[in-house]
Amino acid sequence: MKRRITNTSIHRQRVKSSLSLMGWLLPALESYCHDEAMFLKFYTYLKRFFTAALYFNYLAAYLIIGLFRKRVLLLNYTALARHLGCRMTSASLIRLIQQKGGSVVFPFPLIYGKYKLNALPAASGIDLFAENYLKKNILFGFLVAICDVVVLNGEGNIYEYADWKNGIVPVELLLQAYIAKKKYNKKVLITNHSFDFIRNSGGSFREYIQLIYPQLDALIVRDRRSYDRLMELGISQVSLSADAAFLTSYSTDVRRRDHLMKKIGVRKEYAVIFLKTNVAEIPEVNLxxxxxxxxxxxxxxxxxxxxxxxxxxxxxxxxxxxxxxxxNYSIRDLLDFLARASFVVSGRFHYCIFSVLARAPFLPFKSNTDKIEGLVDELGYPLRTMDFLRYNEPEMLANFNYLLKNRQSLRELLGGRIPYMQELASKNIPEAFP
Known part of the structure; x- marks a missing residue:
């Protein structure tokens, strides 16, 4: 006699994490299967089938839309997918590509450190590295082959290398750009980029940069310091933009929500503090x-x-x-919360940008590169960056008092610079899409 499988917690969890299309199959499966092992076996096969069908639909849409629009493979760093800066930047780039004649149907996910290979003593070994990478990542090679353009979101640690036990390995995003250009002869853009060559000048890194960057069709950087560094290296296909997060839609004219204020329980005027990328470096006594x-x-x-x-x-x-x-909050709730703050302290680049969008006066602190200094320069902002590692109470107090005393004029300054920064940010994807 067949034994009906009950909806145990295991089955419920599997159903929640599976494709919604499979929900109607569950009762039939439970009636047909003799035991839990048989149920799970059939369930796994069906899940793989529906997953494959979903990917096939993505691919079909990608190819069909490519008859009318440029097919774009967007390479993103997704290890910090919960980070609002990553999410808003990626969303803005996708909108820009669509506005300028491209279609991102299948953005390719990437997590650094996912793939490791033995030591490469010099950039001369990159072709062997690329061949082995393609053998391990067949889907990536296929997507590059069928796309028209590869756009690489150059924020974050694209310009760094990892020094593992086996030696120095180029960062994965940079390798993918090289593969797309050298192996498949695709048009390749690195956009929304910051370039800090001085800090990363050792090992094989210099060789990789000098090998890969000149071959790219465009390098679009988000601060003038990066622009100047690349020009000094003789890389001429570089142009200036602002970070794509500036294209996040927000208006202070719309009635502000107070979700975060109620959640936090704020009862009086408040200041907001964001830390810096390398949080472990911050002395607790300073904070x-x-x-x-x-x-x-x-x-x-x-x-x-x-x-x-x-x-x-x-x-x-x-x-x-x-x-x-x-x-765990939305970008709208965050911006509404920052807009009500007396001032913001931030060593996080994107959260300085969010402060600008919210017209919130902020005291900038140094990050892992000088991209915040580049932002401050472009804004014409009157306060210079401070350092979490050096606690200077008189200087900090003077800056805080300046923020409080000049709140309204600083809000007007930031509001006045937003259209300019958004115009710059729209240049992350060229008008004449390749």
Whole structure:
């Protein structure tokens, strides 16, 4: 006699994580299968079938739309998919590509460190590296082959290399750009890029840059310092933009929501603090000193907002000193919250941009590169970057007082610069799409 399989927690979890199209098959499967092992076997086969069908539909759409629009393979760094900066930048690039005649039907996901190979002592070995990479990543090679243009989102750590136990290996995004150009002869753009050659000048990195960058069809950088560095290297196909996150849609004229304020329980004027990329470098005593200064001297409530899981862990030690917010919030809620803040402190590049969009006066701190300095220069912002590693209380207090005293004029300054920065950001994809 057949035994009906009950909806155990295991089955429920599998159904929730599967394709919605399979929901109507569950009762039939339970009736047909004799035991749980048989159920799971059939369930797995069906799930693979529907997944393959979904990918086939993506591919069909990609090829059909390619008859009318340029097919674009967008390469993104997705390891920090919860990071709002990554999400807003990627979404803005996709909209730009669509506005300028392209179609991103199948954006290819990428996580650094996913693929490792033995040491390459010099850039002369990159072709062997590329061949082995394509053998391990057949889907990537296929997608490059059928696309018209490869657009690489150049934010983040594209310009770094990893020094693993087996030696120095070029970053995966840079290798993918090389493969698309050299192996498939596709048009390749690196856009939304920051280039810090001085900090990363050792090992094989210089050789890789000098080999790969001149072969690309376009290099679009988001600050003048990167532009100048590339021009000094003789790379002429470089142009200037601003970060694509500036294209995030937001208007201070729309009635602001107070979701985050209610969630956090803010009762008075407040200041918001974002940390920096390398959060482990920040001395806890320095952050404690800043919190006390803002609370006791300026009479502001302090809100600490982590942007990654590692920052959430780091900030656990500060829950008695300030309010620490979980970063599960929408971009609209964040911008509304920043727009109400007295001021913002940020060593995070994209969160400085979000402060600009919210017209929130901010005190910039150094990040892992000088991209925040480049942003401050382009904005014509009156405050220079400070450093979390060097606690200078008199200078910090003077800057905080300046922010409070000149709140309205700084809001007007930032609001006035937004159209210019958005116009620059729209240049991340050329008008004459290749």
């Amino acid at each position: 404690s000193g800043m919190i006390k200064l803002i609370k006791n001297t300026l009479n502001q409530e302090v809100i600490l907002m982590p942007t990654t899981d590692s920052e959430s862990i780091f900030l656990r030690n500060f829950r008695r000193e300030a309010k620490v917010v979980d970063f």
